[in-house]
Amino acid sequence: MPSSIRLSTLQMAHFAARGFLRLDEVVPDTINQRFLADVGHVPATEVDSLWKHYGRIMHSSAIPLVDPGTPLATAYPPDSAVAEILGLPQVQGAIESLVGTHSVVDHHFLHITFPGRLYAAAGQPHVAQATHQDSTIDPRRAFDMQMMYFPHDVTRDMGGTRFVPGTHLRVVSEAAIARYQNVKGQQHMVCKAGTLLFLHHGLWHGGGRNDSDRLRYMFKIRMCPTAPQTLLWDTHDLEARSETRPIFWNSNPGNTETIESVLMTPEPWFEADTGRLEFVNRIRLWRYLTGNKTWDADYWLTRIENEYGNP
Amino acid sequence: MPNIRQNVLVLYLETSALDSRTIAWSIYEGASNARHDAGDADSPPYETGLAALRDGWRLIQASQLQQHTAGDEFRVGYLKYEFFFEQLVDTDQSLPAARDIRE
Numbered sequence: 001m002p003s004s005i006r007l008s009t010l011q012m013a014h015f016a017a018r019g020f021l022r023l024d025e026v027v028p029d030t031i032n033q034r035f036l037a038d039v040g041h042v043p044a045t046e047v048d049s050l051w052k053h054y055g056r057i058m059h060s061s062a063i064p065l066v067d068p069g070t071p072l073a074t075a076y077p078p079d080s081a082v083a084e085i086l087g088l089p090q091v092q093g094a095i096e097s098l099v100g101t102h103s104v105v106d107h108h109f110l111h112i113t114f115p116g117r118l119y120a121a122a123g124q125p126h127v128a129q130a131t132h133q134d135s136t137i138d139p140r141r142a143f144d145m146q147m148m149y150f151p152h153d154v155t156r157d158m159g160g161t162r163f164v165p166g167t168h169l170r171v172v173s174e175a176a177i178a179r180y181q182n183v184k185g186q187q188h189m190v191c192k193a194g195t196l197l198f199l200h201h202g203l204w205h206g207g208g209r210n211d212s213d214r215l216r217y218m219f220k221i222r223m224c225p226t227a228p229q230t231l232l233w234d235t236h237d238l239e240a241r242s243e244t245r246p247i248f249w250n251s252n253p254g255n256t257e258t259i260e261s262v263l264m265t266p267e268p269w270f271e272a273d274t275g276r277l278e279f280v281n282r283i284r285l286w287r288y289l290t291g292n293k294t295w296d297a298d299y300w301l302t303r304i305e306n307e308y309g310n311p
Numbered sequence: 312m313p314n315i316r317q318n319v320l321v322l323y324l325e326t327s328a329l330d331s332r333t334i335a336w337s338i339y340e341g342a343s344n345a346r347h348d349a350g351d352a353d354s355p356p357y358e359t360g361l362a363a364l365r366d367g368w369r370l371i372q373a374s375q376l377q378q379h380t381a382g383d384e385f386r387v388g389y390l391k392y393e394f395f396f397e398q399l400v401d402t403d404q405s406l407p408a409a410r411d412i413r414e
């Protein structure tokens with residue numbers, strides 16, 4: 001088996017369009033169990049204080065303290081569960097496809113969501129995390145990638161991470177979007193153990209409320225590229241997957257998925273007019289990813305670049 | 312003496328038209344202890360803003376249409392078509408005051 005299985009062209013197109021990539025059950029259960037043991041997981045019945053549990057895990061778990069800017073390749077001890085996850089061919093390939101072979105760690109964090117009784121005991125509200133965009137206003141074309149690791153099964157009542165596909169190109173200021181309680185098309189992570197979710201740093205998301213009687217863990221690593229994110233995936237079929245097509249008046253749109261069809265698929269929450277701006281921005285992101293400064297889909301950019309005078 | 316409290320409904324619509332489709336929403340109830348949380352519903356309470364009006368909600372604020380700043384025409388950010396509605400509730404009678412006012 002190769003040490004790295006890079007993403008396909010259509011997987012990259014889906015990431016460019018929707019801002020996420022999900023790899024279900026990609027981490028073997030032996031590693032999942034080891035990760036949970038390494039971080040100091042105990043059954044919820046043995047936890048009487050969320051602060052104590054967090055404090056114990058933060059001080060004694062095997063998750064290392066990592067300075068921002070540390071190369072991902074050296075951030076984790078080679079024999080640790082996290083290093084083994086990062087070395088899985090599909091995982092390594094996804095990371096290399098999105099942020100390159102020399103990415104660095106921004107930060108990592110083990111998110112724990114507790115059953116309601118523990119929030120009540122701590123005098124804390126038992127609520128879902130408001131929808132937000134991580135970090136702060138970030139108008140870059142280059143992007144960081146956040147890898148979320150779910151080491152155990154996540155059922156709907158455990159409040160798995162909620163996210164809104166396609167919001168990653170919106171430039172907003174972190175929790176300024178907290179007013180948006182629900183957005184059409186939002187997804188809730190329900191998955192088997194060992195599932196990974198790769199997010200563009202701009203994707204709107206939030207932790208759900210844990211209504212189960214179990215602890216929910218999610219380990220997140222934010223990774224930054226150190227070089228342009230151009231043609232990093234398995235590009236052997238890049239040209240074959242692209243096909244210019246008639247726009248609007250098209251009696252035979254076809255069923256074959258192409259880069260164009262993926263990038264031009266709207267989300268349920270798109271506004272009528274700014275949904276078209278989303279298409280424009282997706283095309284610009286694809287130009288960055290391919291290094292092709294004139295690539296277009298459905299003529300959106302060619303039309304507005306057809307300039308012969310001073311505006 | 313009525314004991315009036317306010318419920319607030321925020322609808323985000325597909326266009327600036329009140330009868331266009333709801334794409335996002337929030338509810339805050341001042342007239343009860345009911346709590347509406349992020350991610351608690353995957354379908355909207357009203358399909359359009361007009362449907363909310365017809366159910367007795369009163370429109371109290373609508374977002375303005377802004378001119379696009381030169382050089383920034385293609386930047387997207389916050390949802391654009393935000394409509395605030397209210398419902399006044401007499402908590403002593405547990406009846407929506409909005410309905411009384413309409414009569």
